[in-house]
Amino acid sequence: MKQRGILIVVSGFSGSGKGSLMKELLKKYADTYALSISATTRNPREGEVDGREYFFKTKEDFEKMIAKEELIEYAKYVENYYGTPRAYVEKQLEDGKDVILEIEIQGALKVKEAFPDTLLLFVTPPNAQELRRRLTGRGTETQEVIESRMTRAVEEAKGMEQYDYLIINDELDSCVYKMHEIIQGEHHRISRNRSFIQSIKEDLECNVKGEK
Amino acid sequence: MKQRGILIVVSGFSGSGKGSLMKELLKKYADTYALSISATTRNPREGEVDGREYFFKTKEDFEKMIAKEELIEYAKYVENYYGTPRAYVEKQLEDGKDVILEIEIQGALKVKEAFPDTLLLFVTPPNAQELRRRLTGRGTETQEVIESRMTRAVEEAKGMEQYDYLIINDELDSCVYKMHEIIQGEHHRISRNRSFIQSIKEDLECNVKGEK
Numbered sequence: 019m020k021q022r023g024i025l026i027v028v029s030g031f032s033g034s035g036k037g038s039l040m041k042e043l044l045k046k047y048a049d050t051y052a053l054s055i056s057a058t059t060r061n062p063r064e065g066e067v068d069g070r071e072y073f074f075k076t077k078e079d080f081e082k083m084i085a086k087e088e089l090i091e092y093a094k095y096v097e098n099y100y101g102t103p104r105a106y107v108e109k110q111l112e113d114g115k116d117v118i119l120e121i122e123i124q125g126a127l128k129v130k131e132a133f134p135d136t137l138l139l140f141v142t143p144p145n146a147q148e149l150r151r152r153l154t155g156r157g158t159e160t161q162e163v164i165e166s167r168m169t170r171a172v173e174e175a176k177g178m179e180q181y182d183y184l185i186i187n188d189e190l191d192s193c194v195y196k197m198h199e200i201i202q203g204e205h206h207r208i209s210r211n212r213s214f215i216q217s218i219k220e221d222l223e224c225n226v227k228g229e230k
Numbered sequence: 231m232k233q234r235g236i237l238i239v240v241s242g243f244s245g246s247g248k249g250s251l252m253k254e255l256l257k258k259y260a261d262t263y264a265l266s267i268s269a270t271t272r273n274p275r276e277g278e279v280d281g282r283e284y285f286f287k288t289k290e291d292f293e294k295m296i297a298k299e300e301l302i303e304y305a306k307y308v309e310n311y312y313g314t315p316r317a318y319v320e321k322q323l324e325d326g327k328d329v330i331l332e333i334e335i336q337g338a339l340k341v342k343e344a345f346p347d348t349l350l351l352f353v354t355p356p357n358a359q360e361l362r363r364r365l366t367g368r369g370t371e372t373q374e375v376i377e378s379r380m381t382r383a384v385e386e387a388k389g390m391e392q393y394d395y396l397i398i399n400d401e402l403d404s405c406v407y408k409m410h411e412i413i414q415g416e417h418h419r420i421s422r423n424r425s426f427i428q429s430i431k432e433d434l435e436c437n438v439k440g441e442k
Contacts, residue, residue: 178431200415203411208391214398221357221358222387223384
């Protein structure tokens with residue numbers, strides 16, 4: 019009997035390295051994990067492919083999806099919608115894949131409310147200096163953007179305690195492994211094995227009564 | 231900063247193979263785990279060494295330990311006391327070792343009450359037939375003993391849901407690995423990383439304010 023997959027939300031500060039971490043996890047354990055693809059109404063950027071980076075939707079189509087409850091969660095940023103289509107996630111979970119959503123804290127908590135057995139992971143660099151170093155090291159952000167990201171990290175840190183697990187991203191490879199260990203360990207949670215427990219209880223009773 | 235170890239209670243049906251499992255875990259990851267040694271008032275059997283299998287105590291000494299609250303939990307079976315000395319466990323946890331206690335459900339729940347962050351693991355064979363096969367395979371038990379162990383398993387199964395994790399012991403090596411994965415994953419629980427969270431929050435605030 020194949021166990022149902024686990025729905026996982028990964029959040030973390032901009033600059034925490036969660037993007038590289040997830041890319042590596044999906045590459046290393048391709049049979050185990052699936053990445054949820056978001057739907058959005060924003061225009062595709064150069065090189066982006068529909069169904070790979072995002073499902074690109076018109077505003078009308080997106081609002082139809084909302085009305086039909088086809089999204090696990092959605093939000094609107096600067097005139098554009100972003101959301102998580104339910105059907106794809108459900109199918110992957112049924113197939114026994116652990117499905118990863120990369121979303122921010124408000125979305126994460128909404129998902130947990132709708133699906134209480136969602137696993138919430140928070141990725142953080144080991145310290146603030148390292149976060150600043152990574153943001154600066156990108157070489158693509160202005161000083162103003164870096165400061166606003168740091169200020170936002172202070173805000174986001176307030177929500178850390180609402181997550182289930184903390185991943186301190188000090189070194190990519192060991193971190194990929196830690197993340198895998200956490201998720202695979204979770205499969206053995208009592209609450210995720212109710213049907214096995216029920217069946218072994220009945221099995222034991224029958225065996226003792228000599229019915230088997 | 232070395233993280234404090236986790237206190238782990240392992241329980242399981244007689245015949246679940248938890249003994250071999252723990253022996254192998256401790257051998258394979260000797261630097262990570264320590265096995266708690268129980269104190270008892272029963273007489274040493276041939277080959278048993280004080281401080282290795284058990285700390286052998288007189289009834290008077292054991293009762294003094296009870297009075298001085300030097301035991302995490304204790305119970306009396308057939309005129310003999312069995313208990314878990316606190317000092318050894320505390321020292322190992324301080325040293326960052328994950329300490330394993332092999333005790334039954336009543337003791338497990340007492341330990342969890344006293345130390346709420348104790349991890350409770352339950353080991354079970356994949357099915358009742360396999361449990362019976364293992365008990366019979368030992369070749370040392372009478373039919374009567376086997377039946378009483380099976381009946382006891384039915385009783386013990388009722389408590390399974392009070393544990394945190396379930397380990398289905400189908401194959402020793404993969405099971406040792408699973409157990410290790412579960413315990414190491416648990417180190418990343420948010421609730422076990424409160425001091426890191428506090429310190430990174432402060433660190434981020436200071437960094438943004440330019441105090442660092």
